[in-house]
Amino acid sequence: MDSSWVVIANYQYSSEAQIFKGRLEAEGILVYIQDEYTIDTDPLMSHAIGGVKLKVRQVDRDFALEILEKMPKYSLTNEGEKIHCPNCNSTQIHYFTTIQDFKSFVAFLGSWLVAALPFYAAYEYRCEQCHTKFKKI
Structure with missing residues (x-):
């Protein structure tokens, strides 16, 4: 079983990522947010480092993207x-x-x-x- 993590979305602020993380976790998907503390410390760095990254396991990628597509x-x-x-x-x-x-x-x-x-x-x-x-x- 592949347990590698993949980025499924990028957000400018960690608060945006937290909303989507909560929705995915409600569906039983393990979620990891990368660079949230860096952006929270210095929001002006967001564009420079590619924003806050929402990551899921490779095996959950398609299901997670399907859920995100349904969100407004x-x-x-x-x-x-x-x-x-x-x-x-x-x-x-x-x-x-x-x-x-x-x-x-x-x-x-x-x-x-x-x-x-x-x-x-x-x-x-x-x-x-x-x-x-x-x-x-």
């Missing part, structure tokens, strides 16, 4: 319903952070200079279909 990839409301684009009514909505104005840039730069995480960031939803950006649901 797009933003949901607090009630678990899909968010709709106000422009085209699509449900393929992503939630992301961005530095888009002078205030957020100055806050980001100031926190970067003192080697801390950014204290201010703008959060927006973006429609994957029509690329409309909006703040509130």
Whole structure:
């Protein structure tokens, strides 16, 4: 029996990986998260080292990928319903952070200079279909 571990997904933050780890473990799959403490210590390193890696045993790979495919990839409301684009009514909505104005840039730069995480960031939803950006649901 092959007991080697394979990467099935990469995430920017360990909190994202923990959500998927919990779902896979609920199905009885052994899961290992690599580089989570490195990213938690210095989140700016995430892209440099390839993010937080979600690993499963080779024998569980296909089943784990099947489970991950069934999980929602797009933003949901607090009630678990899909968010709709106000422009085209699509449900393929992503939630992301961005530095888009002078205030957020100055806050980001100031926190970067003192080697801390950014204290201010703008959060927006973006429609994957029509690329409309909006703040509130």
